[in-house]
Amino acid sequence: MNETSTSFLLAPAQDQKVAIVGGGAGGDGEESTSRFSVVDLTDPDxxxxxxxxxxxxxxxxxxxTLPDDHTLLTGGSVGYRGNHQSDLHLTTSYDPQTGTLAEVAPTRSGATTTRRRCCCPTAGS
Amino acid sequence: MLAADVTRAAGILTVKNESDASGITIPRGTRFTARGNAYLSTEDVAVPPAHAMGDGTLMAGSQDVCIEAEVEGPEQTLTGAQQFQIEGLDAEQSRNLYGQGDAITMQKQNYRGLDASYEFDVDSETYRKTDPLTTSRWYPTLVGLPGGRVLAVSGLEYGKIIDGDNEVYEPSTRSWNDQPELDRYFPTYPSLFRLADGHRLSTAGPTPATARTRRVASRGSGISATTAGPTSMVWPTRS
Structure with a gap:
């Protein structure tokens, strides 16, 4: 269920943790997952x-990932490429220190397969 | 490219080489002709020599290249399989080299990677064109390396996964260089991360049911692969 999943380095980078969230079966299947897992790469195994x-x-x-070390997770869809109007407006914020995922304001528009978003250089300044 | 934007008929041609003496690189812009129409190749294509099969017969070397009609318009479309002549060859080459094409159409051109490459200048917020990638890639994965270099892996070329052919961007020359010593297969859309020890991690894409993690060493120029268990793979440095 790794196809169309998302993975990212958690902040701060020196903690050496990588998260993987979502994803689905290979090809254009409708199945997708809500898993959210983290690996600690400082662990010998x-x-x-x-x-x-x-x-x-x-x-x-x-x-x-935001300047406060939280990672904002947004958009995507339940089905393959947003099929059957399955775009998600759901937005959450993950706090890597407490390991909690909190729901925040939803997006106005769905944005399936917009996989890259950037943190503006001016954010937090 | 979406169908509405397609002005020239295009398709994929398989260039065949019946000679076992030598391979050949046919440059971008070479004319391929069939049924009185002319098509130009959109990039260089390196066709390997023919090779002997187990039963002693020769199997022609073959490599795909994208061709585009020399002139615009739907009159240049072709249906069904056909053989193409290649212009600019000497007599002997002409005997051994030819193209085999399927349909040449005005349809949406899917999974055709670009070799375009740009640096983004954050001060002026403008793009600056660099030398092209050595391989056209549809959805490659890029990861920053020490010294401002960038590793490019994966991607599709004409709908086929690029089989382990990786390359590195050198900022001082603004050019991409093929890295045969970094040859390694990645599935489509792998995620690559640089780790604190100079390694990178990849969380792989469409390999159902296997959470595959790879560590990739970046200190030396070379990489060799060893497997470290069913769900992870380590690329130690060859320094």
């Missing part, structure tokens, strides 16, 4: 461990 449950099964989630 690193393994992905469940970290939180994403509120919905999802593919193509966009992840942006």
């Amino acid at each position: 690193p393994r992905y461990e469940p970290a939180a449950d994403y509120p919905s099964p999802a593919r193509y989630i966009s992840a942006v």
